[in-house]
Amino acid sequence: MAKSAKSSFRCTECGWTTLKWVGRCGECQSWGTVEEAGAPSASITPTRVATSARPITEIDVESAHASPTGLEELDRVLGGGVVPGGVMLLAGEPGVGKSTLLLEVAAMCADAGPVLYVTGEESTGQVRLRAERLGALSPKLFLAAETTVGAVAAHVETVAPALLIVDSVQTMSAPEVSGVPGGVTQVREVAGALIRIAKERNIATVLVGHVTKDGSIAGPRMLEHLVDVVLQFEGDRHSQLRMLRAVKNRYGPTDEIGCFELSDSGIIGLPDPSGLFLTRRNEPVPGTCVTVTLEGRRPLIAEVQALAAPTNLPQPRRATSGLDTARVNMVMAVLERRAGVHIANADVYASTVGGVRLGEPSVDLALALAVAGSAKDVALPRGLIAIGEVGLAGDVRAVSGVERRLIEAQRLGFTRAIVPRHSEEPVPGIETIGVDDVAEALALALPGRRRRAKKAAAPAEES
Numbered sequence: 001m002a003k004s005a006k007s008s009f010r011c012t013e014c015g016w017t018t019l020k021w022v023g024r025c026g027e028c029q030s031w032g033t034v035e036e037a038g039a040p041s042a043s044i045t046p047t048r049v050a051t052s053a054r055p056i057t058e059i060d061v062e063s064a065h066a067s068p069t070g071l072e073e074l075d076r077v078l079g080g081g082v083v084p085g086g087v088m089l090l091a092g093e094p095g096v097g098k099s100t101l102l103l104e105v106a107a108m109c110a111d112a113g114p115v116l117y118v119t120g121e122e123s124t125g126q127v128r129l130r131a132e133r134l135g136a137l138s139p140k141l142f143l144a145a146e147t148t149v150g151a152v153a154a155h156v157e158t159v160a161p162a163l164l165i166v167d168s169v170q171t172m173s174a175p176e177v178s179g180v181p182g183g184v185t186q187v188r189e190v191a192g193a194l195i196r197i198a199k200e201r202n203i204a205t206v207l208v209g210h211v212t213k214d215g216s217i218a219g220p221r222m223l224e225h226l227v228d229v230v231l232q233f234e235g236d237r238h239s240q241l242r243m244l245r246a247v248k249n250r251y252g253p254t255d256e257i258g259c260f261e262l263s264d265s266g267i268i269g270l271p272d273p274s275g276l277f278l279t280r281r282n283e284p285v286p287g288t289c290v291t292v293t294l295e296g297r298r299p300l301i302a303e304v305q306a307l308a309a310p311t312n313l314p315q316p317r318r319a320t321s322g323l324d325t326a327r328v329n330m331v332m333a334v335l336e337r338r339a340g341v342h343i344a345n346a347d348v349y350a351s352t353v354g355g356v357r358l359g360e361p362s363v364d365l366a367l368a369l370a371v372a373g374s375a376k377d378v379a380l381p382r383g384l385i386a387i388g389e390v391g392l393a394g395d396v397r398a399v400s401g402v403e404r405r406l407i408e409a410q411r412l413g414f415t416r417a418i419v420p421r422h423s424e425e426p427v428p429g430i431e432t433i434g435v436d437d438v439a440e441a442l443a444l445a446l447p448g449r450r451r452r453a454k455k456a457a458a459p460a461e462e463s
Contacts, residue, residue, distance in 0.1 A: 010037040012184055013221045033184060033220070063202065066251060070108030073260060073269035074101075077244050078229065079252015082109075082163065082204040086251060087195050089169075089224065091209040091217045092233030097242055097262050098208055100134065101233065102165050103127070104266055105206075107136035113162035114140050116155055120147045120171030134266040147181065149174050149193045156197055166194060168208035170218060182210075187219040191226055224248060235262070239355025241276055242267065245296065255296040274301035274412060277354040287374030290385045290414070291366035292405035293358055299401070299408035301385075303353040304363060306370035308346045316345060322352030323367065324359050331367050331390055338394030339439045341372045362399040364390035365418065368438050369445050378446045383415040386441065388423075394437045396420045406430055418445060 010017050011034050016027035024031050066080035075081045082088070092098045099122075106115045115138075119127055124143045131137050144155050149172050156164060166172065170182040172190040179185040191207065198205040207227065210218040217224060224230050228250045235242035244258040259273040270276070278290065278301060287306045292299050304323070311317065320328050328350050335341040348371060352358055365388035373380055387405055388396040403425040406417055410430040418441050421434040435441040 008037045009034050012188065035185070067109075067112065067204075069105050070111075071101075071105060071258075071269055072271065073258030074105065074244065077231065077246050077249075077252075077256050077258040079249060079256075082206075083228070083251050084162075084204055085199050085202045086229065087198050087205045087207065087227045088229040088231060089207050089209050089217070089227040090231045090233060091211050092235075093211055093215070093237075095237055096233050096235050097260075097267055098233050099167055100130070100262070101244075101260070101267050102167065102206060102208065103131055103136050104134055106141055106163065106165055107131070107134075107138045109163045110138035110140040114142060114159050115163045115165070116142045116144065116159045116161035117165045117167070118144045118146055118152050118155065119167045120145070121168060133264075136266070147171055147173060149190050152194070153197055156201065156203070160201075161203060164194075164198065164203050164205045166205070166207050168210060169194070169223075170210045182218070184220045188222060191219075191223050195226055236355045236357075241270075241273065241355055243295070253297070257296040257298055259298075274408070277302040277352065277356050279303055279305075279353050284379035284382050286377050286379045287370050289366040289370040289373070289380055290409075291358075291363050292385060292387055292409050293360045293363060294401050294405065299405050300356070301408060301412055302356055302358055302363075304358070304366045304370045305351050305353065306367065306374045307349045308343050308371060308375040309349075311345065311347045313347075316343075317347040317349075319347075319349045320351065322355065322357050323350055323363070327361070327364065328367065330392070331364050332371060334390055334392060334394055334438060335368055335372055338437070339368075339372070339442055341375055341442070343371065343375050346375065360399075361389035361397075362387050362405075364388065365396055365438070365441060369418075369441065372442050373446060376446060380445050381416070383413070384418070384445065385409050385414050385416070386418045386445070388418070388420045388435075388441075390438055394439065396435050396437055396441060398423050403427065406432065 008017050008019060009021050011025040013030045013033045014028040016025050022034055025033055063084055066083050068075050068081040090098055106117050109115050124145050127143055142159050146152055169187060169191055173181040173186050174189045177185055177189045194205060212218050230248040232245050232247050240261050242260040242262050246254045259270040260267045261270050288303060290301060290303050293302055332343055332348060336344055366386040368390055369380060369386050387399060389399055391397055398420045402419055402423045406425060406427040409417060410427055414430060416431045418433050418435055421436050424432040424434045433444060
């Protein structure tokens with residue numbers, strides 16, 4: 001007798017397969033994600049298809065063009081707007097402003113056609129109150145409070161919207177599937193059903209997703225593979241600045257960001273947010289340095305501040321805000337060892353202005369100048385910016401997009417820039433100075449630095 005085909009088990013997160021059930025995936029180490037995949041089929045029987053395959057040159061692309069949403073910053077990230085039949089996943093921390101953003105987008109898009117906003121977390125009355133506060137009322141904006149995917153399909157059948165917003169996918173459930181709402185099985189089934197509705201009816205769809213405590217999107221990883229666009233809405237709850245970036249985009253670039261300001265009257269797009277990250281002062285202050293960081297394709301002027309204060313503690317304090325703590329410690333070690341800036345017995349505090357987070361290595365040189373200026377109580381010259389990555393040997397390494405950064409700095413009135421050697425792009429209106437290492441940058445930026453270095457070396461030469 002022939003042996004019957006054995007059932008296999010597959011991980012819903014990474015696709016790892018095994019012949020027996022286990023509680024933990026052997027590939028991605030996730031718990032409770034291994035489910036029975038069924039026995040492999042011996043043969044595949046061809047089925048009748050609704051439409052036959054056609055040459056790619058005969059495919060109509062008019063229906064796939066993006067339609068603007070009315071928010072220029074959102075359209076910038078999406079690559080022009082929402083695409084009919086496209087499914088977007090918007091994720092972000094609680095309270096960052098996801099529902100506020102989508103409610104304003106829904107009101108703007110309602111001018112061009114019906115919009116259906118389905119909420120599973122609030123009542124329709126609560127959404128109406130927020131819409132009145134934001135001024136996002138429209139007769140073509142339909143609200144529904146539902147928690148089952150079948151009810152959402154019924155509303156879609158009745159309203160026939162051009163845009164569907166589901167807030168959020170973790171609150172929806174499919175009664176015919178086991179599991180609690182928000183579980184791996186439920187999220188996968190609900191997302192699959194909503195995607196089928198969007199593709200069959202050519203409806204632009206936005207799904208709101210929750211995030212875990214480490215910032216990743218909750219639910220199976222397969223959810224990000226199924227949708228067409230994955231957007232991440234970021235921002236510090238103590239700051240009004242919000243940033244929208246595309247993690248995945250089948251219809252446009254993934255290196256664009258959108259900047260918004262969250263206020264009591266709603267969310268406002270910021271086409272030029274550089275002024276938010278600078279401090280307006282009459283005289284230069286020791287411990288501050290301005291740099292230009294690239295967020296996607298967009299250059300942003302940002303200010304780095306540092307404060308070095310003597311301490312009697314056996315272990316000096318190190319505190320950062322808006323900067324990577326590991327890189328701050330590395331830059332301080334390079335200053336101590338390679339540039340002769342003595343900060344081992346000082347408390348050092350480093351932060352950014354405006355609540356922006358700077359994780360790009362090009363901020364290293366500005367951080368080094370700010371820390372050294374604070375330690376020596378010397379202010380950098382007015383109109384100076386610093387761009388460059390600092391290595392462990394004290395060298396200043398080249399970074400990408402120097403010309404684009406310098407053009408942005410010149411537009412905002414800066415006249416001098418310290419950049420890595422061989423990166424001195426000729427930009428009218430701004431003087432670029434190339435340096436090889438941190439010590440050379442400190443000698444150029446801090447008055448008197450070079451003279452003190454020569455005096456210190458003179459006795460050694462005489463001996």
